[in-house]
Amino acid sequence: MKTTFNHNRIMAICLPALVLLLISCGNKSKAPAADSTATAEHHEENIVELTKAQYQTVNIQTGTVTLRELSGSIKVNGMLDVPPQQTVSISMPYGGILRNTTLLEGYWVKKGQIIARMEHPDYIQLQQDYLEAKSQLGYLSLEFARQQELSAENVTSRKTFQKTEADHRSLQIKLEALKQKLQLMNINVQKLEKGTILRSIPVVTPISGYVTRVNANIGKFVSPNEAMFQIVDTEHLHAEITVFEKDIPRLKIGRKVRFILSSETKERTATIHLIGREIDSDRTIRVHCHLDREDREMMPGTYLKAWIETGAAEVPSLPENAIVMDGGKQYIFLQEPGDDDHYHFSRVEVKTGVSEGGYTEVMLPSAVDADTARVVISGAADLLAKMNSGDEEGHGH
Structure with missing residues (x-):
């Protein structure tokens, strides 16, 4: 009885182990088949x-x-801009009250056109000072010539002649300075010398272009050099485009650029004129392009999409x-x-x-x-x- 009991006990221990071993071997033999099915599905897709x-x-x-x-191209973005010399802020070197102007933003003005008038008592005083200095210079010129003759004949002292000469020279300098100030104020000196004293002085535009800003109104006191108007000459617009650092080696002066304004659908062309020499913090440089065909109706600040032609290969x-x-x-x-x-x-x-x-x-x-x-x-x-x-x-x- 003892022997039978031991035999049954050994079978009870070994049988589960044998079943686990068989299951393990069966799983291993099936693994490659699963992998091959996955590979086949990946291939078939x-x-x-x-x-x-x-x-x-x-x-x-x-x-x-x-x-x-094929001709390659670099797709970039940019905007229309104007050179600094084509944007002018209109101001006066002497403060005054704006008495008249008809300008509004968007008006077109021509070079030399009177766009406003200003008044101030100092303007009148400056014209008066010039006329008085002009009159004094006439008298002093005659006195200087007389003293020169007397000095040559040793009739008058050398000291008297030198003082007259210094006074004459000083008045000439003062008159020239007053003349330059009057010209800065757009006052015609020749008309002034005929006795025409202006109560108001004209404000004249130095360039032709569109009025883009009006910063003063009638009756306002405008301080010296305070910008009253801004005028932009749009006949010399250029395309200012931004190019990433990685594309810099593909740039070359003279290459063509095709661009479309954000407000249009038609394609325009330009030519690379200048390439920036400083990389910005966003790893880009500025490229300055001249338009092949200028259009006064285009507006500075308009965004554009552009394609820089980089040559065929x-x-x-x-x-x-x-x-x-x-x-x-x-x-x-x-x-x-x-x-x-x-x-x-x-x-x-x-x-x-x-x-x-x-x-x-x-x-x-x-x-x-x-x-x-x-x-x-x-x-x-x-x-x-x-x-x-x-x-x-x-x-x-």
């Missing part, structure tokens, strides 16, 4: 199969990657229709070996470069032989649609 009828309906056409000369390319977009990535389809009744196509992700004339530069993965690969150049969109519809059916199932 990038393959499209068409029947002969489907192939003929879609009208698939294939071709090869070819070298083609031979690059591997495909027709634009051969490249499809899916999930934010770009793909092409390659025809794989098949039979008379079934056609297989594999989807391959690619990188693209410049585009021109219906062709796009492509960078193929290293596993694809560009010389022998048969690329779908017509019908790629249909293949992608079939692939996506197949995915949806698989997910639904």
Whole structure:
């Protein structure tokens, strides 16, 4: 009885261990099969199969990657601007009260046009001082000539002649200074010398252009050098564009720039005139471009999109229709070996470069032989649609 009991006890201990060992071995033998199924599914998800009828309906056409000369371009942003010398702030060197102006923002004015009038007692005093100095100089000139003759004949002392000469010279300097001040105030000295004293003085624009700011109103006291108006000459606008640091080596003075204003749809052209020599904190530089055709109606500050032409180069390319977009990535389809009744196509992700004339530069993965690969150049969109519809059916199932 004791022997039988020990035998049963040994079997009770070994049997569960044996079952666990068998289960473990079974799981290990099944693992590779699961992996191969996953691999097959991953491979199949990038393959499209068409029947002969489907192939003929879609009208698939294939071709090869070819070298083609494409002109590259850099897409940038910018704005219209004017050179500093074409923007003028109108002010007066002497303070006064603005008595008259008809200017409004948007008015066009011509160089030399009177755009306002100002008044102040000091203006009248300055004209009076000039006329008095002019009169005194006339008398002192005669006295200087008389003293010069007397000094030559030793009739008068040398000291008296020198004082008369100094007074004459001092008055000449004072008169010239007053004349320059009057000219700064746009007062015609020749008319003043005829006795015409102006109560109000004219404010004259030094350039032609559009009025972009009006900072004063009638009756306001305007301090010396306070800007009353701003005028911009829009006939010399330029495109100021921003280029990232990585694209600087592709820039060259004289290259063409195509741009579209944010308020328009038509394309305009410009030429690179200056390239900035300092990189900003956002790793960009400023590029100054002259417009090929100036337009007075364009407004400074208008934003624009531009494309800088960087020259042509031979690059591997495909027709634009051969490249499809899916999930934010770009793909092409390659025809794989098949039979008379079934056609297989594999989807391959690619990188693209410049585009021109219906062709796009492509960078193929290293596993694809560009010389022998048969690329779908017509019908790629249909293949992608079939692939996506197949995915949806698989997910639904």
